[in-house]
Amino acid sequence: MAERYMLAVFDDEHSTIAAVNDLVASGYRPVDVYTPYAVHGLDRAMGLSRTKIAMACAIAGFLGAGAKLFFQYWVAAVDWPVNVGGKPLFSLPAFVPVTFEVGVLLAAFGAVLAFVWTSRLYPGKEHFVIHPRVTDDRFVVLLEEKDASFEHERVRALCMKNNAIEIEERPMRPGAYE
Amino acid sequence: MSDSLLTLRPPLIGGRKTPGDVTTDVAGPTERGVTWKWWAAFLPALAMLGLGFVAIGYQVMTGIGTWGLNRTVGWAFDITNFVFWVGIGHAGTLISAVLFLLRQKWRTSVNRSAEAMTLFAVMCAGIFPLIHMGRPWLAFWVLPYPNTRGSLWVNFRSPLLWDVFAISVYFIVSAVFWYIGLIPDLATLRDRASGLRRKLLAFFAIGWNGSMRTWARYEMVYLLLAGLATPLVLSVHSIVSFDFATSVIPGWHTTIFPPYFVAGAIFSGMAMVLTLMLIARSVMGLEHYLTHRHIDAMCKLILATSGMVGLAYLTEIFTAFYSGNPYEQFAFANRALGPMAWAYWIMVSCNVLIPQIFWFRAMRRNLMVVFIIAIFVNIGMWFERFVIIVTSLHRDFLPSAWSSYTPTPIEVATLIGSFGLFFTLFLIFCRFLPMIAIAEIKGVLHVGREEAHHG
Numbered sequence: 069m070a071e072r073y074m075l076a077v078f079d080d081e082h083s084t085i086a087a088v089n090d091l092v093a094s095g096y097r098p099v100d101v102y103t104p105y106a107v108h109g110l111d112r113a114m115g116l117s118r119t120k121i122a123m124a125c126a127i128a129g130f131l132g133a134g135a136k137l138f139f140q141y142w143v144a145a146v147d148w149p150v151n152v153g154g155k156p157l158f159s160l161p162a163f164v165p166v167t168f169e170v171g172v173l174l175a176a177f178g179a180v181l182a183f184v185w186t187s188r189l190y191p192g193k194e195h196f197v198i199h200p201r202v203t204d205d206r207f208v209v210l211l212e213e214k215d216a217s218f219e220h221e222r223v224r225a226l227c228m229k230n231n232a233i234e235i236e237e238r239p240m241r242p243g244a245y246e
Numbered sequence: 247m248s249d250s251l252l253t254l255r256p257p258l259i260g261g262r263k264t265p266g267d268v269t270t271d272v273a274g275p276t277e278r279g280v281t282w283k284w285w286a287a288f289l290p291a292l293a294m295l296g297l298g299f300v301a302i303g304y305q306v307m308t309g310i311g312t313w314g315l316n317r318t319v320g321w322a323f324d325i326t327n328f329v330f331w332v333g334i335g336h337a338g339t340l341i342s343a344v345l346f347l348l349r350q351k352w353r354t355s356v357n358r359s360a361e362a363m364t365l366f367a368v369m370c371a372g373i374f375p376l377i378h379m380g381r382p383w384l385a386f387w388v389l390p391y392p393n394t395r396g397s398l399w400v401n402f403r404s405p406l407l408w409d410v411f412a413i414s415v416y417f418i419v420s421a422v423f424w425y426i427g428l429i430p431d432l433a434t435l436r437d438r439a440s441g442l443r444r445k446l447l448a449f450f451a452i453g454w455n456g457s458m459r460t461w462a463r464y465e466m467v468y469l470l471l472a473g474l475a476t477p478l479v480l481s482v483h484s485i486v487s488f489d490f491a492t493s494v495i496p497g498w499h500t501t502i503f504p505p506y507f508v509a510g511a512i513f514s515g516m517a518m519v520l521t522l523m524l525i526a527r528s529v530m531g532l533e534h535y536l537t538h539r540h541i542d543a544m545c546k547l548i549l550a551t552s553g554m555v556g557l558a559y560l561t562e563i564f565t566a567f568y569s570g571n572p573y574e575q576f577a578f579a580n581r582a583l584g585p586m587a588w589a590y591w592i593m594v595s596c597n598v599l600i601p602q603i604f605w606f607r608a609m610r611r612n613l614m615v616v617f618i619i620a621i622f623v624n625i626g627m628w629f630e631r632f633v634i635i636v637t638s639l640h641r642d643f644l645p646s647a648w649s650s651y652t653p654t655p656i657e658v659a660t661l662i663g664s665f666g667l668f669f670t671l672f673l674i675f676c677r678f679l680p681m682i683a684i685a686e687i688k689g690v691l692h693v694g695r696e697e698a699h700h701g
Contacts, residue, residue: 102456104265104434105688111462119463125470143390143399162403165485169408169415172478176419176471180426183467184452187460193453195433202456203434205265205688245457 070239072213073099074220076227077199077206077234081107084207087230088113091209096223100245102198102208121182128178133171137163188246196245210245213237258352258693261534265688272680272687273435275530280677283529291669298663301656302377310380312656318649319639323657324374325489326631327664330514331371332413332486333507333627336479337515338364339420342427343475346468351693352543354686355535358431359526359675360519361424366671367518368417370664375409377660405488412485419478423471429454430464430685483511490634497577497638500565506558513551513597514627520544520620524613526676535682538611545610548623552601555630559594573643581637585650589633596626 078084084107088098092115101110144150145157184190199208211223220237227235263271280288305312315322338360345353376382388410390400400407433454436447454460484504491503520541527536566578581590600622603609610616641648675681 101458103458103461104269104456105430105685106461106465107458108689110458114458116459116462119466121463121466122470125474129474139390140402144402148396148399159403165405165408165481165488166402166411168481169411169478172474172481173415173418176422176474179467179470179474180422183426183463187457187463189429189452189454189460191452192449195436195448195451195453195455198455200437203430203437203454204269208456245455 071242073238073240073245074211074213074218074223075198075234075236075238076209076211076232077236078209078231079206079233080231081110081207083231084209085110085113087209087227087232090226090230091211091223094222094226096211096218096226099210099212101210102202104203104205104207107207119186121179121186124182125175125179128181129171129175132174132178133167136170137167140166198245212242258355258537258539258690259535259687260537263534263691265691268684268687268691269434269438271532271535272431272682272684273438275676276435276678276680277438281529284673284677287525287529288670288673291666291673294662294666295670296663296666297659298666301659301663302373305377305656305660306382310378312654314652314654314657316649316651318642318647319636319651321639322632322636322651323653323661324378326628326635327661328371328374329486329507329631329635330628331367331374331664331668333483333511333514333631334518335364335367335371335416335420335515336483336508336511337517337519338362338367339416339475339479340512340515341519342423343472343479346472347476350543351690352540354683354690355537355540356519356523356544357686358424358427358679358683359522359672359681361420361427362672362675362679363515363519363522364420365417365424366668366675367515368413368420369671370668372413372417373660373664373667405485405492408485409489412482416478416482419471419475423475426464426467426471427683427686428679430456431680431683434684435680480508483507495638495642496571496573497581497634500562502558502561502565506555506562509551509554509558510597510627510630513548513555514623516544516548516551517620517623517627520548520616521624522672524617524620526681530676530681532682535687541613541616542607542610545604545616548601548620549604552597552604552623556598559598576641577638580641581633584637584641586633586637586640589629590637593626593629593633596622597630600626 076087078087081103084101084103088101088110091098092113098114101107101114103110140163141158144159144163149157151157198210199206202208209227211218213220224235259268261267313323341353341360342357342364346357376385379385388400388407390402429451432447432451433456436444436451439447484507487503487507490498491500493499523536523541523544527533563578563582566574569575581587600619603615603619636651640650
């Protein structure tokens with residue numbers, strides 16, 4: 069079932085942030101905003117919650133480093149112990165560099181996989197076109213017209229006040245914008 | 247507000263560009279096809295690469311007896327090249343990760359190509375240990391995998407194995423960082439393209455649609471990767487220096503090596519970035535994006551790291567004489583005054599003396615001077631590795647074993663081939679991918695411009 073959405077197009081980051089601030093203040097939280105670059109302050113204006121990617125990164129990193137350290141211990145002291153002049157089999161300082169490198173590698177993988185997973189991105193994905201110039205120089209605020217309480221004229225006026233250059237209403241399947 | 251203070255500085259990007267202009271300027275060259283200037287650079291690079299292929303093919307089939315090594319000098323040309331190329335890569339990570347964490351906004355104009363340079367330099371570096379194995383088809387033996395020989399594991403206590411892990415992880419993480427940075431720009435290119443080109447770009451742009459929710463996560467993952475790449479880059483050249491520092495050879499066995507190698511790596515890499523940027527700037531017409539301000543900042547970094555390298559040279563000499571160890575003292579006296587003193591003094595002049603010219607602002611603004619000094623630094627840093635490796639070995643503890651070293655034409659051809667590979671890959675990159683981070687530049691266009699909206 070298609071829902072109705074309203075799109076407001078801007079050509080400048082400052083107008084976009086101002087419009088989002090006004091809309092949120094009037095109780096119209098945008099579903100999403102589409103921008104050609106990361107606009108600082110827009111995430112706060114939209115009220116986005118902080119991402120947990122850092123957690124995934126840390127967990128993957130520590131697990132990777134721990135596993136690698138254990139593997140080195142197992143190789144050097146359990147599976148094939150070599151006595152080199154009576155030196156300790158589990159020679160921890162010599163195992164630090166590889167442990168560190170593998171920890172960094174796994175942390176990077178963890179962060180990137182968490183990113184593509186939570187953003188639902190994958191190679192070859194058909195992208196959703198909100199506006200043909202959104203990767204060039206246009207900023208689009210997407211609003212859902214939830215129910216009768218959505219006052220078209222008021223929203224339109226709020227956008228126009230902030231120099232929207234184009235306003236469009238578009239029926240879409242819910243979630244089609246993801 | 248803090249932004250109003252920035253108007254005191256010159257703008258980062260010249261020519262009063264709009265976001266739309268940035269898209270056209272950067273995406274344009276990848277769409278229009280190549281100019282004669284590109285071919286004029288590409289064909290010689292390809293010829294050098296061809297020469298390298300022939301040389302590598304010959305030495306792999308014949309064996310590394312084709313090198314000028316002998317019983318005393320067992321490491322020389324190819325390890326020099328390996329350390330040289332790894333070092334070159336480090337400036338790319340410095341620019342992309344360290345300067346990102348330090349909020350140096352000027353880096354946005356150079357980071358994409360500097361990261362590409364890192365990848366290509368690490369590829370060049372990888373060739374040399376691979377050939378040095380003698381039987382490169384058995385290279386997978388360096389990986390710890392269950393095998394039918396025991397399992398006989400790799401020696402995790404060996405710095406050479408640490409190298410394997412450090413360089414591989416460095417390459418993979420740099421490639422991931424570079425690709426993540428490319429995704430929004432690939433989407434920009436995709437939305438301008440049609441046909442097969444669009445399909446290809448759409449595949450690699452992984453469905454990017456500019457959503458701010460994605461951007462917020464993207465910023466976080468970029469920050470995390472920068473935070474990971476920063477200690478990584480310090481670890482990589484430290485580990486490369488362990489190849490030497492953990493041995494008992496006078497001239498190698500010193501604790502100063504890790505920081506000294508890292509400073510030298512950033513020094514040489516910055517010179518290579520400048521060399522490439524000055525060429526790319528004029529060939530690709532990016533004068534508004536790579537302004538004098540960028541070049542000035544890089545010159546100052548060269549000057550600073552030159553000072554660090556110079557301090558390391560002095561510290562090494564001081565430590566050798568203060569130690570009272572006659573072997574250590576001899577190694578340094580032999581470097582500066584022995585039969586290979588010419589290499590030592592080339593190193594000192596190119597790395598410490600010549601870069602002092604950058605104290606003068608007028609010289610930092612003269613692009614010809616900057617280019618020439620950058621070339622000198624490249625040469626000097628190659629000689630630094632040569633001096634460290636060969637002069638420490640050729641006169642060892644037993645005078646009857648003393649020897650010298652001369653590279654064979656095969657070794658020289660391999661070095662030329664690695665430069666061919668580097669430039670070929672870099673030129674292919676310039677041709678097909680956006681050389682400048684489009685999305686990042688759009689975010690810093692306002693820096694240094696008067697903005698009525700702010701306040």
